[in-house]
Structure formats: structure tokens, C-alpha cells
């Protein structure tokens with residue numbers, strides 16, 4: 001618990017947070033590519049720290065840090081109350097998770113119910129093609145079997 005907080009996260013306008021659903025280096029590379037094209041900072045949950053994808057100073061939540069970005073994109077995060085304690089002041093929350101019952105959807109403004117490996121590449125392609133916020137969300141599930149978009 002001695003690791004310093006990451007100052008960028010205090011003032012970040014966009015944060016992409018990764019959770020235990022981000023399982024592999026390939027998954028995390030997708031998260032980084034999305035962060036690059038959106039100009040976002042990366043954070044996450046305790047499992048993401050445990051896997052070495054992020055540092056302890058990037059952990060959001062009750063025992064981590066509290067953030068207030070304009071946009072918080074939760075990828076592969078269930079939404080434990082310990083994690084939600086650190087993000088609920090975000091202006092807009094998007095969650096990507098194939099489990100429609102995941103608690104993160106109770107706080108999400110936009111719920112993308114689908115696998116990150118389907119969704120994130122589509123978001124990146126849409127952004128690189130110049131799409132705006134709502135177009136990126138719509139594009140994220142286009143052509144994905146059983147995917148669903150819900151507005152909170």
C-alpha cells in the first residue's frame with residue numbers, strides 16, 4: 001500500500017479501467033490501444049494489479065483511489081462495491097461485460113453486454129475512422145452475436 005498515486009488520474013478526463021476479464025497480454029494490448037486512440041489514462045481493479053497490468057497506484061476503489069473523470073470505461077469489471085466506491089463520481093460510465101447481471105451495470109450510463117475481444121477492436125476502428133462518442137458506442141456491438149447495448 002506504499003505505492004504513490006498516479007497524478008494523471010486525478011485530472012484525467014477519460015479513464016479506461018480494466019478488471020479480471022482482461023485476462024491476457026493480448027486483452028491488455030487492446031485496452032492500451034483504445035486508451036491511446038481516446039487519449040485516456042489506464043486504471044483498474046485489484047485483479048488487474050495482481051496480474052501486473054497496472055500498478056497499485058492505479059487501483060480504483062475503497063482501498064485504492066477515487067476518480068472523477070468525464071468518462072470512465074470499465075472493461076471486464078464486475079463492479080464490486082469496493083471498486084464502485086472509487087468511480088461513482090464519474091460523469092459518464094460505460095461498462096463492457098458479457099454478464100448482464102454484473103453489478104457494474106447498476107451504475108453504468110451505457111452497458112455494453114458483450115465480450116471485450118469483440119467490442120474493443122470495434123471501438124478502436126470506429127474512433128480511428130473519426131466516429132464521435134455515440135457512434136463509437138453504437139459501433140461497438142455491430143455484428144456481434146448476442147451482444148446488447150443498454151442505456152442506464
Ligand SMILES: Cc1cc2nc3c(=O)[nH]c(=O)nc-3n(C[C@H](O)[C@H](O)[C@H](O)COP(=O)(O)OP(=O)(O)OC[C@H]3O[C@@H](n4cnc5c(N)ncnc54)[C@H](O)[C@@H]3O)c2cc1C
Nearest residue numbers: 019020021045046061062063064076077078082083099116
Ligand atoms: C477490504 C477490501 C477492499 C478492497 N478494495 C478494493 C479496491 O479498492 N478496488 C478494487 O478494485 N477491488 C477492491 N477489493 C476487491 C474487490 O472485492 C473485488 O474482488 C474486485 O473489485 C473484483 O475485481 P474485478 O471486477 O476486476 O473482478 P471480478 O469480480 O472477477 O469480475 C471480472 C468480470 O469480468 C467479466 N469478464 C470475463 N471475461 C470477459 C470478457 N472477455 N470481456 C469482458 N468482460 C469479461 C466477468 O463477467 C466478470 O464480471 C477489495 C476487497 C476487500 C475485501
